Amino acid sequence: MSFEHRHLLGIEPLKPHEITAILDLADEYVELNRRPEKHSDVLAGLTQINMFFENSTRTQASFELAGKRLGADVMNMAMQASSIKKGETLIDTAMTLNAMHPDLLVVRHPHSGAVDLLAQKVNCAVLNAGDGKHEHPTQALLDALTIRRSKGRLHRLNIAICGDIAHSRVARSNLILLGKMENRIRLIGPPTLVPGQFAEFGAEIYDDMREGLKDVDVVMMLRLQKERMDGGFIPSEREYYHRYGLDAEKLALAKPDAIVMHPGPMNRGVEIDGTLADDINRSVIQEQVEMGVAVRMAAMDLLARNLRAERQSKAG
Amino acid sequence: MSTLFFNARLIDPEAGTDTPGSVLVWNGRIAAVEKKAADPAQMLHTQGLTPDDVTRVDCGGKCLAPGIVDMGVKVCEPGERHKESYKSAGLAAAAGGVTTIVTRPDTTPAIDSPETLEFVTRRAQADTPVNVLPMAALTKGRDGREMTEIGFLMDAGAVAFSDCDHVVSNTKVFQRALTYARSCGALVIAHPQEPGLSKGAAATSGKFAALYGLPAVSPMAERMGLDRDIALLEMTGAKYHADQITTARALPALERAKANGLDITAGTSVHHLTLNELDVAGYRSFFKVKPPLRSEDDRLAVVEAVRTGLIDIISSMHTPQDEESKRLPFEEAAAGAVALETLLPAALRLYHAELLDLPTLFRAMSLNPARRLGLESGRLAAEAPADLVLFDADVPFVLDRFKLRSKSQNTPYDGQRMQGRVEATYVAGEPVYRRD
Numbered sequence: 221m222s223f224e225h226r227h228l229l230g231i232e233p234l235k236p237h238e239i240t241a242i243l244d245l246a247d248e249y250v251e252l253n254r255r256p257e258k259h260s261d262v263l264a265g266l267t268q269i270n271m272f273f274e275n276s277t278r279t280q281a282s283f284e285l286a287g288k289r290l291g292a293d294v295m296n297m298a299m300q301a302s303s304i305k306k307g308e309t310l311i312d313t314a315m316t317l318n319a320m321h322p323d324l325l326v327v328r329h330p331h332s333g334a335v336d337l338l339a340q341k342v343n344c345a346v347l348n349a350g351d352g353k354h355e356h357p358t359q360a361l362l363d364a365l366t367i368r369r370s371k372g373r374l375h376r377l378n379i380a381i382c383g384d385i386a387h388s389r390v391a392r393s394n395l396i397l398l399g400k401m402e403n404r405i406r407l408i409g410p411p412t413l414v415p416g417q418f419a420e421f422g423a424e425i426y427d428d429m430r431e432g433l434k435d436v437d438v439v440m441m442l443r444l445q446k447e448r449m450d451g452g453f454i455p456s457e458r459e460y461y462h463r464y465g466l467d468a469e470k471l472a473l474a475k476p477d478a479i480v481m482h483p484g485p486m487n488r489g490v491e492i493d494g495t496l497a498d499d500i501n502r503s504v505i506q507e508q509v510e511m512g513v514a515v516r517m518a519a520m521d522l523l524a525r526n527l528r529a530e531r532q533s534k535a536g
Numbered sequence: 537m538s539t540l541f542f543n544a545r546l547i548d549p550e551a552g553t554d555t556p557g558s559v560l561v562w563n564g565r566i567a568a569v570e571k572k573a574a575d576p577a578q579m580l581h582t583q584g585l586t587p588d589d590v591t592r593v594d595c596g597g598k599c600l601a602p603g604i605v606d607m608g609v610k611v612c613e614p615g616e617r618h619k620e621s622y623k624s625a626g627l628a629a630a631a632g633g634v635t636t637i638v639t640r641p642d643t644t645p646a647i648d649s650p651e652t653l654e655f656v657t658r659r660a661q662a663d664t665p666v667n668v669l670p671m672a673a674l675t676k677g678r679d680g681r682e683m684t685e686i687g688f689l690m691d692a693g694a695v696a697f698s699d700c701d702h703v704v705s706n707t708k709v710f711q712r713a714l715t716y717a718r719s720c721g722a723l724v725i726a727h728p729q730e731p732g733l734s735k736g737a738a739a740t741s742g743k744f745a746a747l748y749g750l751p752a753v754s755p756m757a758e759r760m761g762l763d764r765d766i767a768l769l770e771m772t773g774a775k776y777h778a779d780q781i782t783t784a785r786a787l788p789a790l791e792r793a794k795a796n797g798l799d800i801t802a803g804t805s806v807h808h809l810t811l812n813e814l815d816v817a818g819y820r821s822f823f824k825v826k827p828p829l830r831s832e833d834d835r836l837a838v839v840e841a842v843r844t845g846l847i848d849i850i851s852s853m854h855t856p857q858d859e860e861s862k863r864l865p866f867e868e869a870a871a872g873a874v875a876l877e878t879l880l881p882a883a884l885r886l887y888h889a890e891l892l893d894l895p896t897l898f899r900a901m902s903l904n905p906a907r908r909l910g911l912e913s914g915r916l917a918a919e920a921p922a923d924l925v926l927f928d929a930d931v932p933f934v935l936d937r938f939k940l941r942s943k944s945q946n947t948p949y950d951g952q953r954m955q956g957r958v959e960a961t962y963v964a965g966e967p968v969y970r971r972d
Contacts, residue, residue, distance in 0.1 A: 232747075309860065309863065309864065310864065310865060311863050311864075329865065331865035331866070331867045331868060332748055332749035332750050332819070332865070332866065332867065333748065333749075333750075333818075333819030333865055333866045333867075334865035336818065336819055337819060337863075337864075337865055351749075352749050352865075352867070353749030353750075353751075354748060354749035355749070389749060392747070392749060415741070415746055417741065417742055417743050417745070417746040418746060420743040420746075421743070421746075421747070
């Protein structure tokens with residue numbers, strides 16, 4: 221198995237076989253997580269720090285649980301509340317943390333590129349848990365694992381990503397990952413939220429949702445990121461729901477076995493109909509959460525192996 | 537009192553020539569220019585001088601050109617002297633072949649009153665070996681509400697009026713300021729940009745910005761800003777200079793305005809001529825400038841506009857920023873780059889790429905800015921001030937930012953291969969820099 225990266229900063233630097241390697245290992249961790257005895261010690265002795273400069277409940281909990289199941293010592297730092305308010309810069313914060321000898325640093329930051337910057341300044345493995353509007357690699361990996369397990373493959377699928385593409389790091393990472401694995405991707409949403417430049421990445425762009433959903437295998441809904449919007453991108457939530465909200469009628473245009481995904485947290489009645497989200501025959505939203513823990517365990521396991529190998533070669 | 541520069545390659549932007557020759561300097565001014573490889577003794581003889589009266593400088597076949605007149609240099613006095621002082625800016629300018637710096641008023645506080653202007657003039661005179669000409673703000677505090685005392689400021693020495701990167705978004709205020717400036721004969725320098733569109737932008741919209749998830753502005757915002765300003769020029773007849781034109785789409789509007797006889801000129805920065813948006817790769821904040829770097833197509837269109845003369849002036853847009861302002865996530869990092877010392881070597885990339893010849897480069901860096909400001913310099917001709925730069929156009933080197941003389945070292949060219957280096961700089965015939 222080859223996965224030669226020090227950090228997981230994005231999907232962009234990964235090769236298809238490396239994506240497959242993470243997913244294969246994650247499959248094993250799904251099995252582990254389903255056992256009554258869910259503990260492993262592959263990260264025993266290592267320290268994992270979760271630094272979230274932006275609010276998060278789900279992703280942070282998922283990373284925390286992943287680290288704990290693998291035996292790491294896990295610490296959470298809610299950064300919005302602390303040093304940033306006292307005027308400390310990101311790099312100073314990174315240097316301070318670095319002096320505490322962490323091994324795995326999980327970082328979320330509201331600005332694109334901030335996690336890359338931080339990774340340059342520390343000598344541990346850094347995992348990007350979302351940076352601005354740039355990337356959210358573990359989300360794309362868990363989506364990929366969910367699709368692969370549900371559809372039996374991760375190539376030659378028609379996948380629709382719907383909604384607020386412009387403000388979404390999830391959409392960017394998914395677009396890159398699913399593109400690398402040779403799928404056809406459609407981006408669906410109002411043109412104010414789906415910038416035309418994405419056509420240059422090989423995606424097809426639709427502003428008519430009904431047309432865009434025709435015969436797709438996977439429907440990925442995105443949350444309307446109200447907190448990232450600095451002006452009116454849509455006239456109102458009810459008009460948005462009418463034109464771009466996923467309901468049973470619009471879903472009927474997709475393939476009969478098409479699955480429905482959502483990275484959460486959902487705005488029920490804004491981008492997705494509540495009943496549909498709960499339909500266990502179509503919605504894989506709960507599986508996504510389960511896969512999230514497994515994928516993060518796999519990613520941290522692989523990075524920790526590289527970290528240990530690097531330290532051993534230095535010591536030797 | 538006299539200096540003879542012989543065995544030189546003379547770059548004359550006025551005549552558009554690049555020839556071997558000699559220049560005789562007397563009393564701070566150019567006394568004679570001989571555009572052929574002549575025997576120095578012969579030239580002295582025709583001028584009626586004996587060899588003992590004259591310092592002789594053998595240029596060794598290197599280029600001798602009129603010193604650069606750099607419009608739009610930020611010296612961080614008053615307010616942020618730790619980023620750049622008149623002393624450090626003067627040393628950097630001299631080492632870069634810049635003999636006149638035209639300073640920006642976007643300091644803290646802004647240079648918007650005769651009193652602050654007198655302060656900076658005093659500081660400049662005390663500490664700077666090159667000529668310093670100050671600009672003043674067009675509106676008080678550069679906040680676009682009330683015009684400054686344009687008349688008093690001109691009396692105090694202001695050569696132009698600009699709110700720098702702040703666009704006077706209230707069109708009525710801008711119209712009045714332009715009207716009043718015209719009555720004083722003042723030059724107004726504006727930043728053509730539609731501020732509503734460009735608010736918060738850190739990159740130019742396109743594939744690159746989309747991939748990197750950066751807030752971006754359409755290149756069209758520049759053309760919209762320029763269109764508005766041109767309409768105001770038609771109304772007011774003011775004397776106007778666009779500080780930086782960086783996009784292909786703004787060029788036809790500029791061309792029409794010139795053809796219609798408006799008193800308009802345009803500049804661009806050396807960064808926009810030599811770098812493009814992809815250079816930001818990896819969120820390198822030293823490549824964050826304002827306006828943001830553009831696409832390669834835009835860059836080439838702007839280089840071509842400099843060649844044809846549609847864009848008149850190349851400047852460094854020297855903007856010192858300390859490490860703390862730059863070591864931040866790209867969106868939060870301050871914009872701007874230092875360039876006094878790198879202006880010439882960077883501009884020479886265009887010469888080595890065979891896009892522009894040397895007389896054209898010096899037309900844009902020396903002759904045109906001097907003309908626009910009504911200066912006598914910028915020319916290689918008798919009677920002109922002996923502000924000269926002697927440079928080797930070909931010598932290769934790797935730029936080390938820590939060797940720059942500026943107090944701030946935020947250059948995008950760090951570690952890059954450059955070609956061409958200043959050997960010596962003269963202001964009024966006196967050497968202000970010699971490479972050791």
